[in-house]
Amino acid sequence: MKYLLLLLLSCTLAAEVQKPNLIVIMADDLGYADVGFNGSKHIATPHLDALAASGVVCTNAYTTYSVCGPSRAGFMVGRYQQRFGFERNPKYDVNDPLAGVPLDEMTIAESLSQVGYKCGVIGKWHLGAHEQFHPLRRGFDEFYGHLGGGHKYFPSDIGNKTDLEAKSEPESYVTLINRNYQQEKTEKYLTHEFSDEAIQFVEKNKSEPFFLFLSYNAPHGPLQAPQEYIDRFKQIKNIKRRTYAAMVSAMDDGVGRLMHKIEELNLKEKTLIFFLSDNGGPENKNFSYNGDLRGAKSSPYEGGFRVPFLVSLPGSLPSGVKYPEAVSSLDIFATINALSQSPTKNKLDGVNLLPYLNKTNAKAPHKSIYLRKFDQGAYVIRQGDFKLVIPGRGKEMELYNLENDISEKHDIAQKHPETVQYLKKALDQWDSELIDPVFKGLKVHK
Ligand code: CA
Secondary structure, eight states: OHHHHHHHHHHHHHHHTSSOEEEEEEESSOOTTSSGGGTOSSSOOHHHHHHHHTSEEESSEEOSSSSHHHHHHHHHHTSOGGGTTOOSOBOOOTTOSSSSSOTTSOOHHHHHGGGTOEEEEEEEOOSOOSGGGOGGGTTOSEEEEESSSOOOOSGGGOOSOOTTTOOSHHHHTTOOEEETTEEEOOSSOHHHHHHHHHHHHHHHTTTSOEEEEEEOOTTSSSOOOOHHHHGGGTTOOSHHHHHHHHHHHHHHHHHHHHHHHHHHTTOGGGEEEEEEESSOOOHHHHOOOOTTOOOOTTOSSHHHHBOOEEEEOBTTBOSSEEEOSOEETTHHHHHHHHHHTOOOSSOOOOOOOHHHHTTSSOSOSOSOEEEEETTTTEEEEEETTEEEEEOSTTOOOEEEETTTOTTOOOOOTTTOHHHHHHHHHHHHHHHTTOOOOSSOBSOOOO
């Protein structure tokens, strides 16, 4: 009888999480160690920390690339973007029909909208500026944001050009903001605008399943923040670092206001929330901090693509715990796909994280985590604690044991030639499934 009751209870729980809302909050160029839940002593992020405390912090979470565009493409399609040639940051060009997520790949929004989800993206797109790649043509019902890789923050920075009229990367940073093809001026600091829009989106769609991609361009450069936020960090002497901290804090406040709305609408147990950065912090550019991790944005070392990452679904996932096995931004699509039974097209590379985070499956979610940077000839494969790195074309292979060498200081390739060969073989197998980049990027690295 007791077991029957347990079984019934677990069935009820399972039934409750079907078709949960999905909110993905993505920060841009946020340092691994710049959130309280990853131990930041410099920047208080109380709202993100509260969200982390309501769920699981994944300490070994990777994106699929160490710069913005390709990482976002991998997340949006749930597949390694090297499979479809999105391997460079797109250069802003409304006439380029190649620089975007190919139309024969299915986005999360295209998948979820087929099972009744309302889908909205607020903030940075960066998945193609050509009209065929516009969010409203890629499964989203609503878009408020900018199509390019970054944007200035203050209303006084925004010019009169539409995003169609922007002819260069710098021009794309000062366009009007696109609201479902309409072009608008802003009234507030851009991070506040995006937070307000996210709250309105949730309020409007509270009665049906929704997918909100809240894609803050913060704390990506340019370093700009309201004075009252800069004043919160008087203890930080470097003005650039202080401004960066202020940008993170403004985003954190926005997350807090959004969570308040979720609670007010009683949606907490019906809403699967992820927070992550799209790549590691570019420490020399936006004064972010990746802590003990080696390297920064663009690097194949941990600081390039191991990111702050949390998952929350109260009632269905544990709370206040850390999960140390390697997970991927690819798992976001696979998780919501399992819960919503939405149709997919091409095979997803991620896994449903719930059984792993619930500890009903004690295995590691991924046998391997991969990275390829075509232009540099850089590669990574991680299996368990071993990480093989090829730092660039023609460079020697390096092997690290991340369990006792998180900073990748001690290359142990010479000591473990069999492991190097084994990992290289697995890496070559994955590489053989990939294609060359299909468009020229912002910067072609030699
Ligand atoms: Ca980025």
